[in-house]
Amino acid sequence: MSSVVFLSQEATEAILLQVTRLCAECYEGFVVGEVIHYDMQHYRYICSSCHQHLQEKHPSFEEREEVYGLFEEVLAK
Numbered sequence: 001m002s003s004v005v006f007l008s009q010e011a012t013e014a015i016l017l018q019v020t021r022l023c024a025e026c027y028e029g030f031v032v033g034e035v036i037h038y039d040m041q042h043y044r045y046i047c048s049s050c051h052q053h054l055q056e057k058h059p060s061f062e063e064r065e066e067v068y069g070l071f072e073e074v075l076a077k
């Protein structure tokens with residue numbers, strides 16, 4: 001079973017310019033300063049509350065914090 005991997009990053013103006021600005025789960029808009037989560041399996045961004053919800057549902061949930069460089073790399077693609 002593959003694990004669910006997320007990258008977490010505080011949303012900056014630069015990041016928000018490059019993403020959809022909406023949570024892929026609840027369609028809540030992202031704001032600067034909020035922590036957003038990039039789903040590496042489904043190539044989408046979700047908010048903290050949906051992230052929390054998924055974490056409870058998936059035992060194989062994997063969180064990768066403080067990988068700023070990797071997050072930037074993902075955005076650059």
Ligand SMILES: [Zn+2]
Binds near residue numbers: 025028050
């Ligand atoms: Zn959400």
